Amino acid sequence: MKEKPFGYRKSHSEPGPGDGGRTGSWRVKRPVIDLEKCIPAKRNKPACFTCWVFCPDNVISRTIPPVIDYQYCKGCEICAEECPADAITMVDETIFIKE
Amino acid sequence: MHIIESGNVAAAHGVKLARAQVIAAYPITPQTPLTEKLSEFVEAGEMKAQYIPVESEHSALSVCIAASSTGARAFTATSANGLLYMVEQLHWAAGARLPIVMCVVNRGIGAPWTVWNDHQDAMSQRDAGWIQIYCADHQQIIDTVIQAYYLAETVSIPVMVCYDGYILSHTYMPFELTDPEKIDAFLPPYKPAYALDPANPANLNTVTLPDIRPDIRGQMAPGYMEIRHDLHVDLRRAIDVTADIDKKFSVAFGRGGNPFLEPYRCDDAEFVAVCLGSLSYHLRDVVDALRKEGIAVGVAGVRLYRPFPDQAVINLLVGRKAAIVFEKALSYGNQGALYGDIKAALYPCADRPLVHNYILGLGGREIQTAHLLDSLRTSCRTPDAIGDKPVWLGLKM
Incomplete structure (x- = not known):
């Protein structure tokens, strides 16, 4: 068997979704719109999108309606805090586990 | 061509012959004349390199890490507290697998403040993941710097070339300056397996989770523990690579042949003194004197300290009556670090020798030949009376 080259494995990563792992598992509360x-x-107009602007993990889409990617949303609550219409509430994750 | 110059200038010539491309260093005694010489080489156009002045040792090694990440051959040098100031980046360079070469001009560390020679600076970093090689004279310094680049770039691990402050750095000795063309034929240009490329952006050594994870292509990427296990395995494999490079160097230049330990009058020796650095050449005089008294004693200087060449230590020491370890450093609250390493290497061997430990020369305390002679004679004449703890030589109060 050929020996492995030296230092062939790097912990380098390319920018892209999911490179830090499925960070959605860190979430304690889930934002629901x-x-x-x-x-x-x-x-039905491309207006507001304050949640999209403020999301630090870029997991809210700029679409009608906005969609949250729960695979990567860490549940930081910034969207819920910033939403001018109070449309986003944080729901305890345990409720979804029971479902 | 032979020239007569200081150990620091020998190191600078080694860096020049190795065609280092980026040099960043911060002055600290007794390393300073080395990097001053390099800045002269660059300023005079004798070296095609970027000399980057920095405000600290932490920055010096940071510059080398950045340069090495782009695929450039990088060099820095420091001593004592300067080495300690770059500790965070030391561990980083090893974990990032960057083949940086650094000269550590050994000096004691404060407090109390000292500028004189001992080995505590490099010894404190023996677990950083760097390769450590110790030199005993000027020729070894220049030859080791050149081979260090070959080794570092082959195994993707940074190398410290250690040599004694003042005893080697500031004394003048003749050494051979090999023709640059011959060095070019020996040392291949650095071709990194991975180099930073703005066209293909990547995060280098970002937060690596405890567990393995799928990368953006869905392939499993190593976690922290895999990366660190690789470093250890590759360091162990670097022992054979060190021997291969030494062999190639010996064939090309007729120097070398002892990549792990450099023995002197050890063939028939019942007792072998072991140490790091220039002290092994000092001990050769002591060995000669004791041989005249009829004591079968030899000395071996450890060249490669990390990775530790266990098998070479076993081959040299098993079957002797005692190994006597002289150290200019110690693991405070325990014992000499080299002493501990040698005992650990010998532990599985049935026919292992007694091992003694002498601590001496800390902070430049004069190492008198009479002290060496008395202690080594006592170890050889009454090996069972020394015991398993460090004995301090040359204490005056």
């Missing part, structure tokens, strides 16, 4: 209150959803 109430589409009745969400401004772009309610008006």
Whole structure:
């Protein structure tokens, strides 16, 4: 068997989704968008997107309606704090485990 | 061509012959004349290299880490507290697997403040993941610097070339300056397996989770423990590579032949003194004197200290009556570090010798030939009376 080259494994990583692992598992509370209150959803116009602007992990889409990628959302609550329509509530993850 | 110059200048010539491309260093006694010489070489156009002045040793090694990451051959040098100031980056360079070469001009560390020679600076970093090689004279310094680049770049591990402050760094000795063309034929240019490339951005050594994880392509990427296990395994494999490079160097230049330990009058010796650095050449005089008294004694200077050449130590010492370890450093609160390493290497061997430990020369305390002669004679005449603890030589109060 040919010997492995020296230092062939690096801990280098390329920028892209999921490189730090599925960080959604870190979440204790899940942000849930109430589409009745969400401004772009309610008006069907590309407006507001404050949650998309503030999300530090870039897991909220700039779409109508905005969609949260729960594989990577760490549950930091910034979106819920910043939403001007109070459309986002933080729901305890244990509720979803029971489901 | 032979010239007569200081050990620091010998090191600078080694760096020049190795065609280092980036040099960053911060002055600290007794290393300073080495990097001053390099800045002269660069300023005079004799070396095609970037000399980057920095405000600290931490920055000096950071510059070398960045340069090495882009695929450049990098060099720095320091001593004592300067080495300690770059400790965070030392461990980083090893973990990042960057083939940087650094000269450590050995000096005691404060407090109390000292500028004189001992080995505590490099010894404190023996577990950093760097390769450590100790030199006993000027020729070994220049030859080791050149071979260090070959070794570092082959195994992707940084190398410390250690030599005694003042005793070697500031004394003048003749040494051979090999023709640059012959060095070019010996030392291949550095071709990194991975080099930083702005066209393909990557995160280098970012937070690596405890567990392995899928990367963005879905392939499993190593975790911290795999990366660190690789470093250890590759360090152990570097022992054979060190021997191969020494053999190639011997064939090309007629110097070398003792990559692990450099023995003197050891063939028929019942007792072998062991130490690091220039002290082994000092001990040769002591060995000659004791041989005249009819004591079968030899001395071996350890060249490669990390990775530790266990098998070479076993081959040299098993079957002797005693190995006497002279050290200019110690693991405070325990014993000499080299002493501990030698005992550990010999432990599995049935026919292992007694091992003695003498601590001497700390902070430049004069190492008198009479002290060496008395202690080595006592170890040989009454080997059972010394015991398993460090004996301090030359204490005056």
